[in-house]
Structures are given as C-alpha cells and as structure tokens.
Amino acid sequence: MNNRSLSYLRLQYKRAKKLLPGILALFLAFFAVITVVAVVLYSKRDEKDSKVRYRIGIMGETDSSFVEFGIKAVDNLDDIGTALEFIQFADEKEAARAIDDNEISVYIFIPDGFIDSVECGRNDIKLICVAHERNRDSIQAVVIRELLYSASTFLTASQCSIFSLQEVMEKSGITGSFWEITDDINLRLLLDIVSRSEFLKVKNIGISGAEGIEEYYFCAVIVIMLSLFSLAANTFFVKKGEGLERQLKFGGVGTFGQVLTEYFSYFCVSFLCLLAVWLTALVIVKSGINKSILGVFPDRLFSADFFWALAGAVMIISAFQFALYEICGAGIGGMMIQFVLAVFTCFISGTFYPISFLPDIFDTLGTFLPAGIGMRFLLYSGTEGPSGLTVAAFFGILLLCFGASLYGRNKHMERA
Amino acid sequence: MNMRELFTRLFLFQKRLFKSYGFIALFLCVVAITVGFKGLSSAEHGALKISVYIDDRADKLAHEIKERMARGKSLLRYSFADSADAAEGAVESGKADAAWIFPRNLAQILDDAAAEGFPGEAIRVVQREETVLLSASRNILVSFIYPEYARAVYEAYAHAELGLSDEDFALYDDFEHMNVNENLFEINFSVGGSRERMAEDINYIASPIRGILALWVLLCGFAGAVYIRRDESAGKLALYPLTKIQGIRAEFIGVVVFDATIIMGISLFLSGIPTDPAIDVLSLLLYGICAWLFTVFVSGFFARSESLVVFIPFLMVASMILCPVFIVSPAFLEPLSALNPAFFYLRCVNNPAFIFNQLVYIPAAMLLIVLWSKIIKGGKI
Secondary structure, X not given: OOHHHHHHHHHHHHHHHHXXXXXXXXXXXXXXHHHHHHXXXXXXXXXXXXXXXXXXXXXXXXXXXXXXXXXXXXXXXXXXXXXEEEEEOOOHHHHHHHHHOOOOOEEEEEOOOHHHHXXXXXXXXXXXXXXXXXXXXXXXXXXXXXXXXXXXXXXXXXXXXXXXXXXXXXXXXXOOOHHHHHHHHHHHHHHHHHOHHHHEEEEEOOOOOOOOHHHHHHHHHHHHHHHHHHHHOOHHHHOOOHHHHHHHHHOOOOHHHHHHHHHHHHHHHHHHHHHHHHHHHHHHHHHOOHHXXXXXXXXXXXXXXXXXXXXXXXXXXXXXXXXXXXXXXXOHHHHHHHHHHHHHHHHHOOOOOOHHHOOHHHHXXXXXXXXXXXXXXXXXXXXXXXXXXXXXXXXXXXXXXXXHHHHHHHHHHHHO | OOHHHHHHHHHHHHHHHHHOHHHHHHHHHXXXXXXXXXXXXXXXOOOEEEEEEOOOOOOHHHHHHHXXXXXXXXXXXXXXXXXXXXXXXXXXXXXXXXXXXXXXXHHHHHHHHHHHOOOOOOEEEEEOOXXXXXXXXXXXXXHHHHHHHHHHHHHHHHHHOOOOOHHHHHHHOOHHXXXXXXXXXXXXXXXXXXXXXXXXHOOOOOOHHHHHHHHHHHHHHHHHHHHHHHHHHOOOOOOOOHHHHHHHHHHHHHHHHHHHHHHHHHHHHHHOOOOOHHHHHHXXXXXXXXXXXXXXXXXXXXXXXXXXHHHHHHHHHHHHHHOOOOOOOOHHHHHHHOOOHHHHHHHHHHOOOHHHHHHHHHHHHHHHHHHHHHHHOOOOO
C-alpha cells in the first residue's frame, strides 16, 4: 500500500470516528428493544418445568365423567402430554377473552350431545377447537392441529375396538356380561392412552455439539442485527462524490486501494458496534440476571472462539453490504434492496425460524448466503467448527463481493 | 390547488423514478424474490426432523407405518435410516432432532402387549433434549401404532374374556368394516376474526412474506422522504416557494409509496399467497394511504435527512417486532403496535373488521399531520 493509500486510510479512520457514536447509539437501541422483547416472550415459558405448555381452555359439556377423567389424566398422569394444560371456562365469552389476552392458546368447545355421539359411535358431532386469527399461520397452530389429530386417532381407534368387541359379543350370543366387558375394555384402553409412553423408551443424549434454543436465538439476533446494520450505516456511503473517486485515482489511490480502505473502515465500524453489544450481553450474563429472565447462555458464547467467529460473520456480511452499496448506490434503491435482501437472506438462513423448521433447500441456499455463513460460524464456534463447505463458501463469497465492489466502483468512475 | 399542476408534478416525479433502470430492476427484483420464495416455501418442511429406523422387510405393520410416514404432511419430516446406529448418529450429529428406532416384529410385540401388558421391548426414541415439540412428536409416534394396538386389545379380549376360538373369532370378526368417523375435531380461527380457513392451509413459512412486503412499502416511503430531502439540499427544489415544500415532499413520498404498493399487490398475486381478492385489494389500497400518511408524519419530525436515515432501521426492527410478521407480540404492546399502519393491514388479512381501523387511521393521521405542521411547527418546514 503506498503513502497516498495510507493517507486515504487515515481519512477513512477520521470519518469512521465521526460517524461511529451515532451508529453505535442506534445499534445499542436495537439491542435494547430486542432484549426487552426476548424477555417478554421468554417470561411466557412455564417456570415450573422450564418448558412452554400449551394452555387449552375447555368449555361446553364438561360435566361428564368422561371429560373430567380426560382432563385429570392429561394434567396429572399423562407423561407424554405434559405440553398441554387444560383450564375450564364457564362460558365462551370468557374463553374468547382469555385467547385474546394470550392466556390460553386455544379453547375446545364440547357441544351438547358430543359425549352421546362418541359413546354410540356416531361421531357426527365434532369438538370445536377455537383459536385466534392472529395465530393462524403460526407453528403453534400446526402443533395444536397435530395434537388434535393424534387425540382423534386415539379415541376413534379405541371406539373401533370397543364396538367390534360388542358386535362379536352380540353375534356369539353373549349378553350377560355384555356391559361389564364393555366397561372393562373401555377402561383398559383409556388407561393405555394415558400411559402410552410405556410404548416408548426415551433417551436424551444432551446437546453437545449442537445448540440449545437460547444459544440459537442469541446467534440469530446477532446475524439479524448485523444484516440490518447497513441501513443504520447508510450515512457511511452517501457522502462520497463520484468525482472524488476519480480524483483519488488520479492522485494515486487506485480502485483496489479505495475499495479495500473503505471496506476496512466499514468493517471496523460494524465490528466495534457488534463488540459493544456482545460486551453488554456479557455483562448481563456475568451478573446472572439472565438466568431467570432469558435462560442460561453457555460460556462458549463469550469465548475467544466466539470472538473470532463474530469477526468472520461481520467480515462476510459487511462485504456483502458494501458490494450492494457499490452496485446499487446509497440512494432510495440501494436502501430498499439492502432491506429486502437482508430480511430474505436472514429468513432463508434460519434466523427468524430455526433452519430445521424450513425446507432442506433453505439449508443448502443458506450455506452460500452471507447471513447463513455468519450463522454457521457463530453456531459451530467452539464446538466442531464450521464445515469445510462453509469455509470455502466464506472465501468464495468474500472474493465475489470484493470483485463486485471493484466492478461497481469502476462503473461509477466511468460515469463520473 | 391547481390540479393540472399537481398531476404534472406527480407525473414528473414518476418519470424521474422510472428513468432509473435501477429503480425498475429493484421492483422486478422484489417480485422475483417474493415469487421465488413462495415457490421454495412449498417444498417439504416441518418443525422437526425425525430419523426413522424401521425394518419393514418382514413386517406388514412396519411397512404400513413407513408408507404413512412417507405420505403424510405434518409437523414432522421423516428420513429413513439404514440401521439403528445410523438413526442415532443423525441425532448426535445434529442432522435430526430425534431418532425413532422400531423393534423387529412390531406387530407381534403389540399383540403381546395387548395380551400381557406393555412390551418389554419398546420403540426407542433418541433425542437431543426434551422440548415441547419433541413431546408433541411422541404423541404422533404413538398414534402410528395405537390403532393396531387397539385392534390387538380387542382380539385379546375376544379370546381371553369371551373364550372364542380362532375359528369362531374369524367367523364373527368385523373390525375392518367398523365405520367410525375418524376426525373428531374442527379447527376454527374465529376469535378476533370471521374469515374461516381450513387448518390444512397453515403455512408458517410463506405467511411472513406479506408482512415483509408491508414493511418494505413503509421503507420505500421513508427512502422517498430521504431522497426528496437530499434533492432539497442539492437545490433541486429551489424554484418552488418555501410554503409549498412540505406538500411537495408529501407528493413525492406518495408517488414512491403508490408504486411500492402496486408492486406489493403484484407480488402477492403472483406468489399465490391465500387471499380474498375483494378484501385484499381494499385493505392494500387503504394500507398504501396509511403508509403514506405515516411516512409523511414521522419524517416530518426530522429536520435533516441524515437523522431520518439513522432512524429508519430502528423503525424497521421495531415494526418487525410490533407487527405480526414473524412473531405475535404480547397483547400489552398492541397500543404501540397500533401506531404502525402495517399492524392493521396484517390483522386485516384474517379479520376484515380491521378495515374499519384503517379507515379511522387515515383521518387521524391527517389530523396529526396538520396539527404538527400548522400548530407545533407554526407552518415552518
């Protein structure tokens, strides 16, 4: 690097120093907002057994011993169904209000005649499961739907068994102990549904080499903030005059030097902002208040390995943003494209929903997207580390971004 | 106000925007990304990946279960491992959330369980850590075998309690023809809304697209505000009297928001996200107006375009949290959410009653803009 390039680097340093306080303040404000929301959402988790329970309201024909037994079984005996907790409501208005206030996930209305319909096998009256419209496209809705389908299978398979036995008894002329045997098989099947975990032998192998949910979202929030950082740092890119770039070139600072110097300066500002957030998180974790309000974060999130993973994530994401600004400019179009790409690449990379929730193609695409590469760096630092493909994609995308930045800068200068 | 002059100005603004190929490319890019994303989201997905080892070579029941798993669309995504070790290995390496390892002779084990109590050799479930979703997934697992078990219980009763021989039982057995309606539940998303949709339509991956686009329209409005202010600073509006500058800013923002709203509508239409055309067109049009007024009002607080630029990302993050894009924010935040027009629009999709809120929002925002500019700022720009 020649002397003129070094002078330009010093100039960039001064510029970065001037812009840093504003950008940093904004970044910390982001962090504060996200932390508050995370605390609010996390506080909804059940402290008793440290996992979310889907609270389900029950109303309608609940005075039947059949329903009472079912509720009691799920609440006290059912070891698989611990994700469910039933709350009885006197009327539909009260249940609807509870849904509106997020106190329960759904309520199940048992219509009059439902128990009779099940007992005689008609099944023509259905249980109505009512949810809030705002949760219609949520994962919660999918889980509840699946739980209801399973419950339906248990009940109807038991019905088939009971009615078939009754038919056999009728055909073979057994009348004396007809109801005694019916009650017996009924009770047996009900108890078997309740203790259905006996069919399974569950082994938890822990989360070594893989992330827990708190860890996952910690990394995801970092990647989201980094991806939106380009909007906060828009001022970084708007002051440059196209003529200035040309003048610099004539003055001995070539395209390569300009791009490298400016990118380095942008990288430093991004990294410093992120470090400030990371250190704030470290202070929160060291103070121990996170344990009750945000769950437990493992030490690896504050290790040297994680620090280097952060540097890698900032490097690739900021290179992508830099290239986009060089190509699209920092005007109206540039900002819009930054936002759209930031949100969609974050989504595809599994930051808003865990990647396991998304189709496999998202995982494959994520390996080649800056946000996805950053996410993988953070997730696997200190454990098995990012895969060879991720590292190769990191260097490939970095070079591509740098090439695109050089191309964009040259085009600017041609137009100027 | 001279309408001809106004329309000429709007036309010139529009012409200026569309003179830039980048602007057109950006809009096309948004449409392409949306359509592509919707296409990708329709690929097989589920909240959990389950690695299954089931030896179905000699077991008819195992074969049936495997077929049902391969067919079914649910919370779970199945992959079939060649061995129990491979299934467990998938969990250890993080490629699967749980492994289900079925024993050999599953049907025989269920018969024994029905006759003598629960089996000694059960289905092995290997998972990383207990979560609500994994607990729910085990219900699904048991539901695969339960119908066969219930049948085995019935057969055991017929033999043990009724004392029927195999020949007699074969004579009376009518289990296969027992017609019982299999679905006992009806799911209804009606609290706070009135538009019903089948539970099968749930697509949690595609649903945020509408929210992202709604926020993008807001961003376009703010970007327009920044753009016109930079024009002002560059002296491009010097020919206009100072009293007209505020109106011109609003007009330019309006043009940008209008274009973005049209592009949003086209993107939603082409991506085929479930819609009710009449309600959607109306709520989108109202949203365009609300987003325009919101942008004009909020940008009015900032004297310099630089401060506005700094504020935009903060607003975008806050909007993503407050509006139902990815998460449903807690109920106590709703008064804050209601300030953002995207909140009403996104609620409108499921509940047309929110059109009323949009209609109220428009005069309220207009009133605030007038108050802000005339009273508080004393008509100053």
